[in-house]
Amino acid sequence: MQNQPLLQLNNISKSFGGLHVLQDVNLSVPQGEIFGLIGPNGAGKTTVLNLITGLLRASGGSITFAGEDIGKIAPHKITERGIARTFQNIRVFKEMTLLENVVVGMHDHMDYGFAGMLFNLGGYRKCEAQARERALELLSWVRLDHKAQMLADSLSYGEQRKLELARALATKPKLLLLDEPVAGMNPSEKTELMTEILNIKQRGFSIFMIEHDMRFVMGLCDRIAVLNFGRIIAEGTPEQIKNNQEVIEAYLGKEEAA
Numbered sequence: 001m002q003n004q005p006l007l008q009l010n011n012i013s014k015s016f017g018g019l020h021v022l023q024d025v026n027l028s029v030p031q032g033e034i035f036g037l038i039g040p041n042g043a044g045k046t047t048v049l050n051l052i053t054g055l056l057r058a059s060g061g062s063i064t065f066a067g068e069d070i071g072k073i074a075p076h077k078i079t080e081r082g083i084a085r086t087f088q089n090i091r092v093f094k095e096m097t098l099l100e101n102v103v104v105g106m107h108d109h110m111d112y113g114f115a116g117m118l119f120n121l122g123g124y125r126k127c128e129a130q131a132r133e134r135a136l137e138l139l140s141w142v143r144l145d146h147k148a149q150m151l152a153d154s155l156s157y158g159e160q161r162k163l164e165l166a167r168a169l170a171t172k173p174k175l176l177l178l179d180e181p182v183a184g185m186n187p188s189e190k191t192e193l194m195t196e197i198l199n200i201k202q203r204g205f206s207i208f209m210i211e212h213d214m215r216f217v218m219g220l221c222d223r224i225a226v227l228n229f230g231r232i233i234a235e236g237t238p239e240q241i242k243n244n245q246e247v248i249e250a251y252l253g254k255e256e257a258a
């Protein structure tokens with residue numbers, strides 16, 4: 001159903017020893033939208049992402065995804081439930097082709113184990129063929145299908161980031177988490193990626209991203225939340241966020257904002 005929250009963070013707090021990194025964070029990510037989390041360096045954005053994906057446990061509060069509490073389950077179980085992510089640091093397999101990179105991302109979701117492969121070779125081959133076809137389609141979504149048989153190592157930095165995106169989509173996620181998707185990209189790569197992410201949204205995916213590039217975030221997101229020193233200081237449409245005095249001060253400092 002459109003606009004029913006897909007992901008909810010309820011009064012989340014996180015401390016590392018005596019350091020309170022997140023306090024009372026409430027976020028609601030609607031289905032079918034692109035939601036952006038922004039904030040100055042060290043505000044706690046990566047910590048939020050790591051809590052959602054189960055890499056970290058919250059000190060307080062709860063996280064609900066598709067109506068279920070996911071706050072205490074293991075990262076791979078969270079992936080199985082439909083959350084996929086890309087990382088700030090590229091993690092593609094450089095010695096594999098683009099196609100193989102995406103097929104590897106699918107394997108957890110395929111029905112054939114080792115026994116299946118031995119005793120039902122025909123079925124296994126069919127499954128593999130379908131996986132390759134699907135991988136090619138995902139590569140076409142980020143306009144890399146013409147390079148499907150090339151080694152990932154031969155790609156530019158921006159293209160490798162797009163390959164990561166295709167691989168994340170291979171798990172058929174309900175929610176795609178993007179960790180600074182345009183970091184290190186040149187302006188034309190950023191513009192291209194903007195169109196591709198919009199197309200991915202049109203295909204029914206919900207997206208949650210953290211990103212520093214304001215033009216990208218403002219141009220792409222339906223809603224944006226702003227984190228500063230571990231607290232949400234504003235939430236709204238890009239237009240509302242652009243004109244919010246507290247947000248301007250958080251980025252520029254009080255004196256400069258004045």
Ligand SMILES: Nc1ncnc2c1ncn2[C@@H]1O[C@H](COP(=O)(O)OP(=O)(O)OP(=O)(O)O)[C@@H](O)[C@H]1O
Binds near residue numbers: 021
């Ligand atoms: N494992 C950890 N142990 C101790 N402190 C941590 C740990 N992880 C993060 N922090 C601290 O938590 C705060 C928030 O860090 P976080 O990486 O979430 O911020 P961020 O908003 O993602 O920053 P950036 O935009 O620079 O990536 C920082 O002060 C950081 O030093």
